[in-house]
Amino acid sequence: MIPRHDPELKAFASDNYAGVHPEILEAIARANGGHQISYGEDVYTEALQDVFRQHFGETASAYPVFNGTAANVVSLRSMLENWQAVICAESAHIHTDEGGAPEVAAGIKLFTVPTPDGKLTPELIDTQAWGFGDVHRPQPGVVSISNTTELGTVYTPAEIKAICEHAHQLGLKVHLDGSRLTNAAAALGVPLRALTTDAGVDVLSFGGTKIGLLYGEAVVVLNPEAARGVDYLRKTYMQLSSKMRFVSVQFEALLAGDLWLRNARQANAMGRRLAEAVRDIPGVEVPRPVEANAVFAILPPEVTERLQKRFRFYTWNPAIGEVRWMCSYDTTEADVDAFAAAVREELSV
Numbered sequence: 183m184i185p186r187h188d189p190e191l192k193a194f195a196s197d198n199y200a201g202v203h204p205e206i207l208e209a210i211a212r213a214n215g216g217h218q219i220s221y222g223e224d225v226y227t228e229a230l231q232d233v234f235r236q237h238f239g240e241t242a243s244a245y246p247v248f249n250g251t252a253a254n255v256v257s258l259r260s261m262l263e264n265w266q267a268v269i270c271a272e273s274a275h276i277h278t279d280e281g282g283a284p285e286v287a288a289g290i291k292l293f294t295v296p297t298p299d300g301k302l303t304p305e306l307i308d309t310q311a312w313g314f315g316d317v318h319r320p321q322p323g324v325v326s327i328s329n330t331t332e333l334g335t336v337y338t339p340a341e342i343k344a345i346c347e348h349a350h351q352l353g354l355k356v357h358l359d360g361s362r363l364t365n366a367a368a369a370l371g372v373p374l375r376a377l378t379t380d381a382g383v384d385v386l387s388f389g390g391t392k393i394g395l396l397y398g399e400a401v402v403v404l405n406p407e408a409a410r411g412v413d414y415l416r417k418t419y420m421q422l423s424s425k426m427r428f429v430s431v432q433f434e435a436l437l438a439g440d441l442w443l444r445n446a447r448q449a450n451a452m453g454r455r456l457a458e459a460v461r462d463i464p465g466v467e468v469p470r471p472v473e474a475n476a477v478f479a480i481l482p483p484e485v486t487e488r489l490q491k492r493f494r495f496y497t498w499n500p501a502i503g504e505v506r507w508m509c510s511y512d513t514t515e516a517d518v519d520a521f522a523a524a525v526r527e528e529l530s531v
């Protein structure tokens with residue numbers, strides 16, 4: 183059967199527009215054949231625990247789920263009492279892009295904080311971390327941060343450590359939405375645990391889909407005292423895969439060697455290349471730092487409209503003509519150069 187799409191055509195809309203990395207597909211094929219116990223009692227899921235522990239330390243336990251929204255919902259629900267709430271950035275994916283899943287599916291109250299760059303700080307956390315003991319106010323229970331952030335910025339280990347120390351002093355736990363944690367670690371040249379376990383993060387949503395998996399994310403409990411009932415909640419929230427071996431083997435292929443790092447470095451390098459290629463084009467503004475694989479740009483709306491007919495990407499803030507361009511692990515230099523040339527062409531029309 184011939185493909186229904188052009189396999190050479192790349193978009194700049196999201197890193198989940200990309201297909202599956204060939205090494206992941208090979209791993210899925212290796213796990214195929216024969217029978218394995220279902221619902222996570224297979225040999226691949228068992229082996230996965232060691233792989234996660236090598237990256238995140240001896241206390242880590244990983245629970246594969248289907249998608250990132252569910253990883254966040256299961257993580258947060260496992261960390262909170264019924265009366266507790268989450269403090270997060272106003273731009274956080276859990277607040278802006280999950281269809282209200284934390285609120286609707288898990289009944290979780292979110293306290294949002296405006297931030298210029300998508301990052302929380304101890305001072306910003308304090309704008310919502312108050313009212314402890316007041317039965318009228320939802321009780322702050324968890325601080326949730328994303329790395330990379332939704333605005334393409336990257337928290338350093340020191341920034342995360344400062345947040346965790348502050349949160350823990352207040353009796354709050356820390357959740358990290360690591361849908362793009364691999365991009366953050368590659369951008370800084372640090373191990374995954376430097377941004378999580380070593381910095382004091384309690385529970386992590388670890389991303390796989392955006393970095394080359396067919397599908398799959400994982401709830402990773404780093405501090406066993408911070409989460410309760412993850413195995414039960416994963417089922418309750420419809421995330422217990424019966425053929426889990428095929429999710430687990432993908433993570434093994436991603437994390438046992440350096441595939442995660444190769445993929446993240448490529449996506450980040452293409453982000454940098456794109457920013458440099460468009461930065462000096464008259465009519466383009468790159469308003470935010472480009473620290474990983476996301477590039478934000480401000481363009482005249484009619485240029486955006488013409489460009490979107492040639493390449494898919496999303497408008498981020500129509501009020502100011504801001505768009506977001508994402509590079510993925512399979513974005514090539516030629517893809518970036520062709521896109522930058524198209525930006526230049528459409529601006530000179």
Ligand SMILES: Cc1ncc(COP(=O)(O)O)c(C=O)c1O
Pocket residue numbers: 248249250251252275276328331332359361362391
């Ligand atoms: C920061 C962040 N967290 C979570 C998710 C959720 O992932 P999913 O679309 O798999 O539910 C995304 C997806 O875009 C994301 O960008």
